[in-house]
Amino acid sequence: MKIHLKIWRQKNQHTKGEMQDYTLTEVDEEMSFLEMLDMLNLELAKKGECPVEFDHDCREGICGQCGVMINGIAHGPLKNTTTCQLHMRSFKDGDTIYIEPFKVKSFPVIRDLKVDRSGLDEIIAAGGYVSVNTGQAPEANSILVSHEEAESAFDAAACIGCGACVATCKNASAALFTGAKIAQFARLPQGKKESAERTLSMVERMEELSFGHCTNTEACQVECPQDISVLTIAEMIYEYNKAKLKK
Amino acid sequence: MAKEIYANIPEGDLKDKWSNYKAQAKLVSPNNRKKMEIIVVGTGLAGASAAASLAEMGYQIKAFCFQDSARRAHSVAAQGGVNAMKNYQNDGDSVYRMFYDTLKGGDFRSREANTYRLAECSASLIDQAVAQGVPFGREYSGYLKNRSFGGVQVSRTFYARGQTGQQLLLGSYQALMRQKENGKVSMYTRHEMLELVVVDGKAKGIIARNLDTGKIERHGAHAVVLATGGFGKIYYLSTLAMGCNASAIWRAHKKGSWMANPSWTQIHPTSLPQSGPYQSKLTLMSESLRNDGRIWVPKAQDDQRPPHEIPEEERDYYLERKYPSFGNLAPRDIASRAAKEQIDAGKGVGALKNAVYLDFKDAIKECGKETIAERYGNLFSMYEKITGINAYKEPMKISPSAHFSMGGLWVDYDLMTNIPGLFAIGEANFSDHGANRLGANSLLQACVDGYYIAPYTLQNYLSDQIQVAKTDVSTEEFYQAEKQALQQLEEFVSCKGNKTSEEFHRELGKILYDKCGLSRSDEGLQEAIKKIQQLREEFKENLLVPGDVEDINSELEKAGRVSDYMELAELMCLDALTREESCGAHFRKEFQTEDGEALRNDEKFSFTSAWEWSGNPQNPILNKEPLTFEFVQPTQRSYK
Amino acid sequence: MALTGLFLSLFLVIHLLGNFQLLLPEEQAKEQYNLYSNLLSNNPIIKLIAYVLYATILLHTIDAINLTIKAKKANGLSYVKDNRNRASKWYARQMMLLGTVVFAFLVIHFKDFWYPYKFGELPMDDNGNKDLYTLVMISFQELWYVILYAVAILGLGFHLLHGFFSAFRSLGVYHPKYNRIIKSVGVAFAVSMSIGYLIIPFYIYFNF
Known part of the structure; x- marks a missing residue:
């Protein structure tokens, strides 16, 4: 397959970026998208040029490190799929593919397609946990969790922290990311106890970090590699309102 | 010169060793702890859990990882589950049996005392993870659920769908973030350790490169913990993440710490086969699939027919045939080797003839598509994303690929290497799995090392370092x-x-x-x-x-x-x-x-072969740690 | 946003019910409608509610502007190629635009009916009430005015199509079952409001 690429190249946060054109002539359709980029980087290196910097690690869709805008869509054309799980069979011979980094204020570009998503870590640090020290735990079966509770908590807990929800949101909101964590714990008896404090603190941190506000366009769930439900956002608001009323 | 080495195993009966150790281990008082710094390299399950636990105790932690967030370490990719001796299923499990299974699975090439401790601490790990909010699978009654895993005859594996590693890692990552918020942990993400710094024979710091700027940085501490995982990526095609590497432990090795059994690499039987020369990694399909899937190849060589056209009598369910009592659940090394035998004999399937079938037809017939989907839904959809094939309709194609390093830095019972102050935990060390690791023991070892062992043994080491000032990095x-x-x-x-x-x-x-x-x-x-x-x-x-x-x-x-x-x-x-x-x-x-x-x-x-760096990679020195079996008589391993 | 939005939705229902009197036979409609208008503008409770209504419109507007500014700030550079819209409905993304259409319409609407009624000189009907009815009838004789009105109502319809369920979400209704119900009710509400408000001008245009 012949593939034309238009890739965002940017030296660092403080310089301007621009699109550059490349062409690959021997792309195999069984290749993953990132292997196609590997191929490009090999060609660039051989010519003595600097390869395109992009984030990736596990390449099996679970670590959440990869993530770029492909033809203007977070993680590319397949719904609920990470960039690394996208294969070139989703494209046709002769296609032009635009590749850009997630362009969100709270994710500054480090280089080319690499962005800094540490804001998401900060939100977790604000309260995304059950405050239990190592060695404090009671016997596991002393806390009963119904099958439904466990399954629905898992649905929310499956988030891989890739940031596609923020990138695809017209408001650049991190509500799905934050809501998923709050919902996970709100659905489990272990997490209920400190739900109020957790929710207030995480939501306020999200605001401080200048993520946008959710307006329920529901785009995030469509691009979320784990298909996390937008209802977790409503659940976050419910927990937030409940916490505010209690105060 | 080659030497005989010993691992400081505490006295006493097998089941008393660890409690004796804990009873006698030296402590550091809380007001001294806050003056002491510990470097933890790697933020996977072992690193994050150790860093979080030590920070909770009051130590100042500097945590390093090369990824952009601690949550991305490759523990995240472990799918199947984590073993623990709870005997919730009342199927005859016990700490001793779990210890014996692990020792036998490792072909009697691990330390009795270490392996026993792993089994002993396993139960508390489940308690800890549940308390942290890890959403393990549950029965409708609300009790924890188990599944069985390769190499054992009891059900002792706990799981969170096919993402157990992710959920456990998030538990420890969140604990780590909580300590970061408390100011006890400084995070150094996108940092790679380049050198270990040894001062007066003790590990005192590291040299790291900030991957975002290329700047070299010096970091000092009272002790250094390496939790940098395995090096199966050395095979290039492996189930590991692209960034997994041996650099931290190898550079420590070149500074004097021994490498133990480096050649023992587990080749996992159920990964996806290579499809072309450009391939950068092989994706693992959880071994748990072998619970319900049946592995077979066509009896005839070079059979070109699609799988559904091959009648039952022309299929060779070779694992069931060769190992009737364990069948498709034979341990990984045996399953992998058996697959390779079939592939080498020309019975491989797929375009490159490098795979065997893993078939769910009978399981779907028996328990219905819905049950199978609930158990393995995410694995089936992952398989479809990668290969474009619907595994509910036709069998998966799988093949063996490099997966786990049983070898690693040599450590004693304290998980300390032969360089005082340098600890290695999780997959980075060699200790518990012998020559082969049982499925679902990897997450367990990482957690047990990090949550339960390192906090005691590091403290034991640090107890006589309280007078030592903060490490000066300008030396x-x-x-x-x-x-x-x-x-x-x-x-x-x-x-x-x-x-x-x-x-x-x-x-x-x-x-x-x-x-x-x-x-x-x-x-x-x-x-x-x-x-x-x-x-x-x-x-x-x-x-x-x-x-x-x-x-x-x-x-x-x-x-x-x-x-x-x-x-x-x-x-x-x-x-x-x-x-x-x-x-x-x-x-x-x-x-x-x-x-x-x-x-x-x-x-x-x-x-145990503990190799010492001589300055020349061609002439390393072989030191030997004899393995003595006081409590168990090694036998010929049989899974027939 | 949600609370003000829902309050305004409630007003829409009441306003529509009132306006349906315009569809009665001419004589009856004229009498009843003018009486109703007079009642509304002189009742102190209704007056109070009216002020709350104006405030709500303002709050809703200010909130919207705030959200838009926030979104603008949170977004980085624009994409060279942007297909993010494939994941959501156009009207969900264009609430500000739709809202602006509705707001602009409101200004016209106030100027044409509310202002003359309150402060202008209107002839009296037989019962001594200001004759708003005739003003409305005359206004909707103009095709361009009917079209303007229709466009605005469609804008309002789409605004409601997203706004109704979104408001409940933003209030924290997260149960999947209730969300399914609310979504359906929201669609029905948006459609019925649009049809309701559209019937009146077209009815007048074609019947008088």
């Missing part, structure tokens, strides 16, 4: 280490050859997979060593790294890792060559029973 030792690191980076960049490190890595991986992979031989290993030496020479002269040292440069990062692999690969071959027996994942063609099973030699090889 000669730091200067030299930094200079050394920088010099190497500059050499890479100034080499200006015409082969990228990735290309070298592929070649190296191929040599290792062919000669030092599923089966090894004297001849093959000798040949591999020669090839590796040649390749290493070529690497020195012909490496191409574009870009600069003091800048973001992913090619430079790779070059450093491949450079370490070039040396480690030779050590792996030497290790495999000198071990003239077959055990677990280490299968020497010369040493097998009549029906092709591993033939151990307990008289001559009941020891």
